[in-house]
Amino acid sequence: MTIPPTDIVYSSATDWFYADLAQRLWRDLPPAWRARTRLWDAPAWLAAPLPARIVIVNWVETTNDPRLSRADVAALMSKVNSVPERVLLAAECVGTVWFRRQLDGPDWTTILDLGRQPQAPPEAVPPGVYRFLRYAPTEAEKGRLAQVCALPPEAFRQRPLPWAIVGGLTPERAALAAALAAWQPNGLAFLPPGEPFQVRADRGRLGKAQLARVLEKTRLYVWTSHHAHPYFESFRLLDALLAGACPVKLDARYADALRQAGCVFATPDELRAFAATEEPWRLVVRLCAEQLEQPSLGAAFAALWPA
Amino acid sequence: MTGRGIAKRAGVSILIPNWNHRFSLPRAIRSAFAGMRQLQARGIACELLVVDDASRDGSQKYLFHLATQYTDLPTRIIWLAKNVGPGPARNIGLMQAAYRHACLLDADNELEPANLWLFYRAALETDATVTYGVLPVRGDDRPDLLSNEALHARFYRQNYVDGFALLDAPAALAAGGYAPARGLLEDWELMMRLLARQALIVFVPVVFGYYYRIPGSGHTIAPEPLAHHLRRIFNQDELRSREGRLIGRMYHPDIGWLA
Known part of the structure; x- marks a missing residue:
């Protein structure tokens, strides 16, 4: 099995749920995955080498990080778009402004909807981009x-x-x-x-x-x-x-x-x-x-x- | 005014200042009596103290008969011959209160009787000067809550905590009590003065009572010119309100400190 180098990026300075989700997800990955996956607080990731896959845990919360300037957010957007595989992990209700704002971010190759049951993605989400991850305990x-x-x-x-x-x-x-x-x-x-x-x-x-x-x-x-x-x-x-x-x-x-x-x-x-x-x-x-x-x-x- | 050195016995005085609120007074007093019964069942001394601020709407007749109707509950009425306004009326009540903790209940509001005991526990366990809780708003089409978070520095910009709370009466009197000439802002001014004295103000995330929005009744949102005056005293150049920090705390007797 080939697991591409993966970065999980979150903000530790906004809503704790998403930081906690990122940390729990990383700690709970199977050992082979964890060995190939790094966990980053968003400001630190700006100086990190590019991975093959990035998982952003809630784009809106990440860009609301008070430690990031507007220039930093622009740099973050650009850098995320430079990663070949760009995954958004979000736990938002489709149809809300909070979900729509997630789409204002990078060009996601996967939108991973975390929840109890799949939702119907909005038309703005290209076919094949939406995937569902059932929320579960570690x-x-x-x-x-x-x-x-x-x-x-x-x-x-x-x-x-x-x-x-x-x-x-x-x-x-x-x-x-x-x-x-x-x-x-x-x-x-x-x-x-x-x-x-x-x-x-x-x-x-x-x-x-x-x-x-x-x-x-x-x-x-x-x-x-x-x-x-x-x-x-x-x-x-x-x-x-x-x-x-x-x-x-x-x-x-x-x-x-x-x-x-x-x-x-x-x-x-x-x-x-x-x-x-x-x-x-x-x-x-x-x-x-x-x-x-x-x-x-x-x-x-x-x-x-x-x- | 000074309350320094005033000692009061352990217990709760429910203090209702009343001016021309005959229409809502029975509701407030009913809730106060129910709260007192809950306290008495737990062996806590309590009383109802109504300060009638020279009402002219029939309140006095109602209050006169009150003590004869509820003989099992300690009730005192203070009759003011001349209208003095809400701040001074509350101060008279605080001075006359038999017990250390005064539950400030406006005549148009309603206490949640089942929870008074919980707030009294919180006040004792934290030694807070002010202990307050959530106030669902009634009498309005739009559901709302008041006094629903711990005090933040932005409190210096705009009051968002109603004066309907449990007060350490000697501590409030020692701070000077309610200022007599603050219009609708006595609550806010006293809270800021208490904060300046490092008083502990504790939010308990439980329903303390029900706030009735009635046309013509005082409201927590202060008139701007009066608010501006107070900001010049307590929040020069908005230095305090811009700090963004927590200035009160959050506590629940069954859980402990939450913030």
Whole structure:
């Protein structure tokens, strides 16, 4: 098998999710791949030799790196376009401005859509460029998921926070937080005006460790989105499961299209009925088992480029 | 005004300054009583203290009968003979409060009774001077939240935290209490004065209460000329607001420090 020299590039100075994704992906690659793959923080990559393949983990976040000047971003664009194989790794909903802005970057040879189910790419994406990578735990995270499965149901029931909702403030999320508080007042609502997962601790946002600490005390990790397409936000599902919390998505428009996950509801009333049963913990166990059966993140990535 | 040396007993005084809010007062007081019952169930001393700022809308008659209706809950009413405005009315309440922590509840808002205990725990565990939480907005078509993040330096440019919070009354009085002539900006001015004294201001990401947007009611967004005056005092040349750093902290009693 010939694995071309590959660089994975990300920004360690913006939203932590993408930096974390890049690092987890690299660490989880099969050994033969990892030996041929280098992990770069974007500013450092500007001085690196050209690889045969580059994987940019979220172009927009990378170019928002405050350490990069406008000239640096132009240089980055030019350099990425000089690499023979240019892969964009993104976990965005097709049809949103965040997805469209990814297309304003280099001429991608592959757009790798990370999520729970494939999306229909927009017309602007040339045929054959779109590929799907199912989001999955790393091998190390699978160990943690196995531990979660072995926890007693009582431990779940005794968690002090009935629910948690974390995201940027939107009218939809504000309404959901109010509805959840009307049901169980003592849930956690962290909905700042923007950048809820910003990486810098001095911004007062939740880092990966803080989010995990919140979810370890929470029964239901609830989120809602207002995309014009069915979209799951699969990273939230894994965050919840790794902390032993039950993932719950509220989606009034597309609940039917997403129901096979078992954790998507159309209304807060449906959620209340679900939460009143023993189902939330059973769902945690079932979803953990489902995640354990999948190839790990790095293995799934490597399998996209067979020898 | 000085509150230096004022000692108060452990517990919570729910302080409602009222001026002509007869229409919403029962809702605020109902939520306060429900919160007090939650505190009492946990052995925490508490009281309701209403400062009536010379209302002329029938509030006084309602308040007069209140103490006779709820005999199981300590309730005091302070009657001001002359209208003094919200800042001085709050200061009178802070001075008269029996307990160290004062829950500042405006007469048009509503406390989330189930969570008062959680905020009291947070205030005790962090020794914060101000402890505040999320306020879903009601009475408006567009769902919104106020007071929904820890304090950032941009707070010096524009207030985004409502005064509906749990206050360490002696510490607030020691800082001078609410300034009497700040128009709608008493909350903001006091917070900035407390920050100048290195006071700890803690955000708890839990619903503290419900903020009602009512025509004619005070609003967190300050009128620009008044805000400009305060910026000249606390934020010369926007030096503080441009710092971009966190100036408050985030905490949850069941989780610990989050920021």
